[in-house]
Every structure is written in C-alpha cells, then in structure tokens.
Amino acid sequence: MNDKGKIVTGLVIFAALVTFPFWYNLGKAAPPPEVVLTEKAKAAGECVMPKEEIRTEHMQLLDVWRDTQVRDGQTVYINAKGKAYTMSLSNTCLDCHSNYKDFCDRCHAYASTDPYCWDCHIDNPKEGE
Amino acid sequence: MNVKYMYSFLAVIVLFLIAYVGTEAVGLQWLFGVLIPYVALAVFLVGFIRRVMGWARSAVPFRIPTTCGQQRTLPWIRPNRIDNPSTTGGVIARMFLEIVAFRSLFRNTRMKAKADGRITYQWEIFLWVGALAFHYAFAVVLARHLRFFLEPVPAPIKLLETVDAFFQFGLPVVYLSGVVLLIAVAYLALRRIFIPMVRYISLANDFFPLFLIFGIAFTGILMRYFSKVDILSIKALTMGLVSFSFPDTEVLKAIDGLFYGHLFFVSVLLAYFPFSKLMHMGGIFLSPTRNLPNDTRMHRHVNPWNYPVDVHTYAEYEDDFREKMVEAGLPVDKPLEPAEAEKE
Numbered sequence: 001m002n003d004k005g006k007i008v009t010g011l012v013i014f015a016a017l018v019t020f021p022f023w024y025n026l027g028k029a030a031p032p033p034e035v036v037l038t039e040k041a042k043a044a045g046e047c048v049m050p051k052e053e054i055r056t057e058h059m060q061l062l063d064v065w066r067d068t069q070v071r072d073g074q075t076v077y078i079n080a081k082g083k084a085y086t087m088s089l090s091n092t093c094l095d096c097h098s099n100y101k102d103f104c105d106r107c108h109a110y111a112s113t114d115p116y117c118w119d120c121h122i123d124n125p126k127e128g129e
Numbered sequence: 130m131n132v133k134y135m136y137s138f139l140a141v142i143v144l145f146l147i148a149y150v151g152t153e154a155v156g157l158q159w160l161f162g163v164l165i166p167y168v169a170l171a172v173f174l175v176g177f178i179r180r181v182m183g184w185a186r187s188a189v190p191f192r193i194p195t196t197c198g199q200q201r202t203l204p205w206i207r208p209n210r211i212d213n214p215s216t217t218g219g220v221i222a223r224m225f226l227e228i229v230a231f232r233s234l235f236r237n238t239r240m241k242a243k244a245d246g247r248i249t250y251q252w253e254i255f256l257w258v259g260a261l262a263f264h265y266a267f268a269v270v271l272a273r274h275l276r277f278f279l280e281p282v283p284a285p286i287k288l289l290e291t292v293d294a295f296f297q298f299g300l301p302v303v304y305l306s307g308v309v310l311l312i313a314v315a316y317l318a319l320r321r322i323f324i325p326m327v328r329y330i331s332l333a334n335d336f337f338p339l340f341l342i343f344g345i346a347f348t349g350i351l352m353r354y355f356s357k358v359d360i361l362s363i364k365a366l367t368m369g370l371v372s373f374s375f376p377d378t379e380v381l382k383a384i385d386g387l388f389y390g391h392l393f394f395v396s397v398l399l400a401y402f403p404f405s406k407l408m409h410m411g412g413i414f415l416s417p418t419r420n421l422p423n424d425t426r427m428h429r430h431v432n433p434w435n436y437p438v439d440v441h442t443y444a445e446y447e448d449d450f451r452e453k454m455v456e457a458g459l460p461v462d463k464p465l466e467p468a469e470a471e472k473e
Contacts, residue, residue: 003185004185004186007181007182007184007185007415008185010181010414011177011178011181011182014177014411015174015178018170018173018174019174021275021278021279021371022371022372024278024279024371025278025279025280025368025371025372026372027372028280028372029368029369029372029374030280030364030368030372031365031368031374031376032361032362032364032365032376032380033361052359055359055361056357056358056359056360057357059300059301060300063300107361109281110280110361110364111276111360111361111364112276112282112286112287112290113301114287114290114291115302116297
C-alpha cells in the first residue's frame with residue numbers, strides 16, 4: 001500500500017497548523033499597548049504599590065482588599081511607604097484611573113484577560129466612561 | 130534509586146537552571162527568548178516531516194491489521210465493522226476512535242495471580258483515564274496559549290478560556306486544564322516509578338518527556354498564580370517571534386527568568402520531539418495494524434514494491450529437456466509426441 005499522497009497531504013496540513021500564528025499575524029507587528037494616564041493620575045505621581053508590582057499584583061491586591069473590607073470591616077489600607085488608602089476599587093483605583101477604555105481595557109484586551117470586576121463596577125456613574 | 134529516572138529528573142532540573150541562570154545572571158535573553166525557540170521550531174518541523182516521510186517510504190507489502198472482533202464472512206454471521214473493518218469507512222471509524230478515544234488503551238488488562246494460584250486478567254482502566262486526561266488537558270493548554278501568539282485574540286480562544294475557567298475560583302481565575310495536566314502527568318510518571326513491571330520496561334526516554342512536561346506545567350502554573358511575571362512584556366516577545374518584529378532588549382530584560390525557564394523547556398520539548406517516542410503523534414496515523422482494512426480474502430494485494438522477476442517455470446524446463454528426459458527414463462508431464470517430433 002503506497003499512501004504517499006495521503007501522507008504528504010496530512011503533513012502539509014500539520015505544517016500549516018503549526019505555523020498558523022505566523023500566517024495569522026503576517027505583516028502585522030503587535031507591540032504592547034501604551035496606557036493613558038489621566039491628569040489626576042499623573043498629578044498623584046505614584047500608585048498604591050510601585051509600578052512593577054502593581055502591574056503584576058493588582059488583581060491579588062484587589063482580592064485582598066475585597067476580603068478585608070467585607071469580612072473584617074477594615075476600610076483603610078496602609079502601603080509599604082506608610083501611606084493610607086481607602087480599600088475601594090471604585091473610589092480609590094478608578095478615582096485616578098477613570099479612563100477605563102484607555103487604561104484598564106488596553107492591557108486586558110492585549111493579554112486576553114476578561115475579569116468580571118467590570119460586571120458591576122463599570123456602571124458606577126463616578127467612573128465616567 | 131534508579132538511574133533511568135534520576136538522570137532524567139536531574140536533566141530537567143539542569144535545563145531549567147541553564148535558562149534561569151543564563152538570563153538572570155548572564156543576560157542571554159536574546160539567546161533563550163528568540164534564537165533557541167526559532168531553532169527548536171525549525172528542528173521540530175523539519176525533523177517531524179523527515180521522520181514521517183521515512184515511514185512513508187518503508188514497504189508495507191501486505192495488510193497486517195490487528196483484529197479485535199468478528200471478521201466479515203458469511204452473511205448470517207454479524208461482523209464487527211469497526212474492530213475488524215473490511216471497508217474504508219470502517220477503517221476511518223476505527224482510526225478516528227483510536228485517535229480521539231485511545232481505544233487500544235481502553236482494553237488494557239493486568240495479569241494477577243490470586244492467592245490460590247489461579248491467574249486472572251483484570252481490566253485496568255487507569256492508564257486509559259490518565260492518558261485521556263493528559264492528552265486533552267495538554268491540547269487545551271496548547272490552544273489557550275494561542276492568546277500569546279495571535280493579536281487580536283480570536284473569539285474561539287476566548288471562549289475556550291472562559292469554559293476552562295468555568296468555576297471562577299482562585300485569582301487569577303484557575304484554568305482547570307492546567308491543574309488536570311499537572312496531575313495527569315504526575316500520575317503517568319509515578320505509575321512508571323512505582324509499578325515494578327512498568328518500571329522494569331521504562332527507559333530514560335520514557336521518563337524524560339514526562340518530567341519535562343511536568344516542568345512545563347509546573348513553571349506555567351507558578352508564573353500564573355504564584356510568582357508573577359510581566360505578561361505584557363511576554364506577549365510583546367511572543368508576538369515578536371511570530372511577526373518577526375522584536376521588542377527592545379529592555380523589554381526582554383524585564384521578563385523574569387522563570388519565564389525563560391518555561392520557554393526553554395518548551396524549546397527542548399520541540400527539538401527533542403522528532404527524535405523521541407513522542408512521534409506517536411504522527412505515528413498513530415500511520416499504524417499499519419490499525420489503518421488497513423482486513424480484506425485480504427476479498428482482494429488480491431500485489432506488493433507495490435515488487436519488481437519484475439524473470440522466471441523459468443517447470444513447464445518451460447520440461448519443454449527444453451523433454452527428449453533427454455524421456456531418453457533417461459524420467460517421468461514427464463507432457464509425453465513426447467513422435468509424429469510432431471518427426472515433422473520438425
């Protein structure tokens with residue numbers, strides 16, 4: 001049984017599948033998005049945590065905040081520098097970063113993460129967009 | 130201690146350290162992030178194709194299907210059309226089920242001697258369950274990783290992520306496939322280590338890929354849930370790999386060494402793939418004991434590799450020497466006809 005024709009067809013399909021990302025992105029560079037800081041955020045100059053940490057840890061910080069607030073009734077977070085913040089996504093984070101589309105969404109879309117925070121918090125009229 | 134698995138285990142640890150130290154201490158981000166992945170992918174593709182073409186060239190002179198059911202025979206005997214296929218349709222069904230459901234593993238049995246000395250063959254399903262969990266979890270993990278290589282991320286990939294994170298626990302949300310993969314690969318490795326019969330037939334090239342894949346899953350889970358890495362820089366690198374527009378060295382340097390360990394593991398797996406037992410991925414399609422119909426009684430199969438051979442049959446031999454044979458008193462099939470002989 002000489003099935004070379006079928007085998008070569010299978011191999012072509014396999015090679016096309018393996019190299020699919022190369023075809024899909026052909027000619028398109030996809031650099032990471034630039035986030036836009038609001039005037040208020042620029043004026044504040046610093047976030048709750050240092051930039052590198054808040055980038056990778058913000059979801060866990062928010063989780064801790066939620067649990068501390070709801071379960072222990074504490075509302076004030078003291079950061080490493082000793083500065084106090086109210087533990088609130090809507091009133092603290094989104095107070096400075098009120099531009100959801102140009103701040104949160106850009107990286108989340110790029111990394112294809114779709115957290116359910118916005119299911120509730122985005123409708124808060126305080127947050128603008 | 131068994132050298133076969135200890136060496137494999139140490140090899141995986143050393144591989145991780147090479148990448149981790151190479152990027153964190155020596156600063157070879159370009160080597161581990163760009164160069165090695167490209168080389169690995171090229172070795173994988175070329176090696177895979179060469180290996181399969183080698184199989185395509187080898188002779189399969191006759192049909193050797195292993196039969197697992199009643200062959201098609203008299204009309205009043207019901208044939209097993211899938212486990213003993215006599216048609217192309219039956220073969221396609223058999224191959225499809227073999228590839229997606231691993232039916233031959235499902236038949237796995239274990240021989241045991243009972244206390245009274247009787248021998249029993251017990252159905253042993255856990256290899257099948259472990260293999261199924263492992264392969265499907267790995268497939269889902271692989272498909273999910275397309276989010277790092279496609280921009281914008283297509284809807285089916287997002288849907289897969291949502292389904293994979295269906296239970297919405299943990300933060301970032303736990304993907305079930307990653308956990309299943311880690312458990313399944315750990316089971317498949319421990320099975321080889323703790324079952325004496327399986328350990329006896331296991332070689333270093335059985336343990337190494339298991340430990341390597343365990344390392345991949347482990348570093349991946351570590352990065353996602355525990356030691357956080359900068360996902361945007363990583364996607365900048367991976368998108369650079371598939372679109373040939375690389376980010377600046379600063380971006381590469383910003384990525385944690387753990388990621389380079391993960392990427393190096395994957396590169397090693399890709400480059401090792403064509404030279405290892407992992408080629409069963411392509412080989413399963415070419416298994417002559419599975420992909421041939423059992424129709425040797427219906428059709429005459431002529432070996433396509435046959436070349437014409439000059440033959441000299443006995444009849445021709447007798448024609449050449451008939452007179453001499455008759456003179457010598459030897460029996461002949463066709464008697465000498467004196468009338469004809471005289472005419473000539």
